[in-house]
Amino acid sequence: MAQVTELLADHAIADPYSHLAGLREAAPLYRDERLGAWLLLRYDDVRAAFRDSRLSADRVSPYFERRRAHGAMQRERATFEVLTRWIVFTDPPRHTRLRKLVEYAFRPRAVERMRGWIASLVEELVEELGTDHELDFIERFASPLPVRVIGDLFGVPPENRSDLTRWSEDILTLVFGAMHSADRHERAERSLREFSEFLHGVIAERRVCPGEDLISDLVAAEERGDVLDEEEIVATCVLLLFAGHETTRNLLANGLKAILEHGSAAALASDPSRMPDAVEEILRFDGPTKAMWRQVAEPVEYGGQRIGPGERLLLVQASANRDPRRFEAPERFDVARRSNRHVGFGYSMHYCLGAAIARLEGALGLGAFLERFPRASLATDTFEWDPLILSRSLKRLPVRLG
Ligand code: HEM
Structure with missing residues (x-):
């Protein structure tokens, strides 16, 4: 069915779920002319x-082919150098090689x-909230927590945290499709240059003086003669910051919003062992990523429709x-839901590498917040969401602490 599916219409940004339910129940897939893509909407297909x-x-x-046609390649050199090396944008055999090397740092043990240390970072942040009556949960808690976690994972000092936040936000406007942001290419390019330069400096330090951190692990892999070169280390670190910051911020914010709106706070505050199931339900019910792109390499058939090479597919999680x-x-938010096999972290080969860290940050972060502020409530009933195709991201979450 060819039409414009209006994913960026105001009502679809405010409430994508009702909008998508209408589409999903009418047809298994759509051709969206404006996006130039096919949308897959049903669970089995996705x-x-x-x-x-x-x-x-x-x-x-x-994407870079199209940008090249606009003569943008020289101006966007850093963006090209970094993004083409991101594991999430690679196929085998390159993907297999990169994933094996990076996976080591994320093994369950x-x-x-x-x-x-994530629990102590959480405690530190809860302390910093003090006794303020009303605050923006995103600014004070949901955004800083993942930046602190990744900064510590990289072994960089606290004074670099504000740079990490800015770099991550600028890359986001490009990768998550912020069409409304006219200067998104320039901002992303500038931040990628700065961040890459910063990482080259850290890598040089770690070669001389290795520590107990992720960058030292990646440098050691390179020096052992494995297959990560310095540009791949830089690209991987940029990806980890980007992939780990915005998504986890939204897990915490969308999660707290759902918990407070559905009256689940008291039960979770009194029994933190229920937090891991609650985190899975947040990922299903109002998770941080709404959709992921794929490019057709060989002909496929979905929903009775043959789709040829070169076409784009949007897998709508x-x-x-x-x-x-x-x-x-x-449509029910059920923090005790069983057999919750959502696709919030994707599925199969590119399944989120940071899923275990995100789950820990979600459970420890929301658990500690609710334990400290069991009477917290939402300070508004109107919410403003970023108009993004791929990300489900609130601008602010005003909360009263109780
Ligand atoms: C709640 C938070 C998170 C969500 C919802 C999320 C979601 C996802 C999704 C959907 C994918 C699959 C992409 C695709 O198939 O194209 C993915 C991949 C990935 N994520 Fe996450 N992510 C989260 C947190 C993190 C964190 C904390 C890190 C690291 C610190 C991280 C690192 C990665 C990496 C490296 C990949 C690429 C894996 C590959 O291509 O093999 N993510 N994530």
Whole structure:
């Protein structure tokens, strides 16, 4: 069915779920002329597409081809150098090689060891909230927590945290499709140059004086004669900041909003062992990523439609996670939901590498906040969302602490 699916219309940004339900129940897929893409909306199709090796994750090469045609390549050198090396945009065999090297730092035992210091970062932030009556949860808690976690993971000092935040926000405007931001290419390019330069400096230091941090681990992999070169280390660190910051910020913010709106705070504050299930439900119900792109490499068929090489597919997680064919009462926010096999972290080969860290930050962050402020409430009933295709991102979340 060819039409414009209006994913960026005001009502679809405010409430993508009702909008997507209407589309999903009318047809299994759509051709959106304005996006120049096919949209997959049903759970089984989205999951199948995530593991379909005929679909390529490299959606940046075609993008750079188009930019080249506009004569932008020289001006966007850093963007090109970094983004083409991101593991999330690569296919095998390159993906297999990069993933194996980076995965080491994220193995379950390594992440479990992070529990202690993530808990202390959370405590530090809860303390800093003090006794303010009303505050923006995003500015004071949801955004700083992941930056502190990643900064510590990289082993960079606290004074670099504000730079990390700015760099991450500028890259976001490009990668998550902030069409409204006219200078997004320039901002991303400037920040990528600065951040890459900063990382080259840190790498040089770690070669001389290695520490117990992720950058030292990646440098050691390179020096052992494995296959990560310095540009790949830089690109991987940029990806980890970008992938880990905005998404986790939105997990915490969308999560607190859902918990407070649905009256689940008291139960979770009194029994923190329920937090991990609650985090899974947040990821399903109102998760940080709404959709992911794929590029057709070999012909595929979805929803009875043959789709040829060169076409683009949008795998709409926000629709799949509310598909009544897979989830019972999908519109209900149920922090005790069982068998919650959502696709909030993607699926298969590119399954989120940081999922275990994000889950820890979600459970520890929201758990500690609710324990300290069991009577917290929303200070508004109108919410402003960023008009983005891929990300579900609130601008602010005003909260009364109780
Ligand atoms: C709640 C928070 C998060 C969500 C919802 C999320 C979501 C996702 C999704 C949907 C993908 C799959 C992309 C695709 O298939 O094209 C992905 C991949 C990835 N994520 Fe996350 N992410 C989160 C947090 C993090 C964190 C904290 C890190 C690291 C510190 C991280 C690092 C990565 C990396 C490196 C990949 C690429 C994996 C690959 O291509 O093999 N993510 N993430």
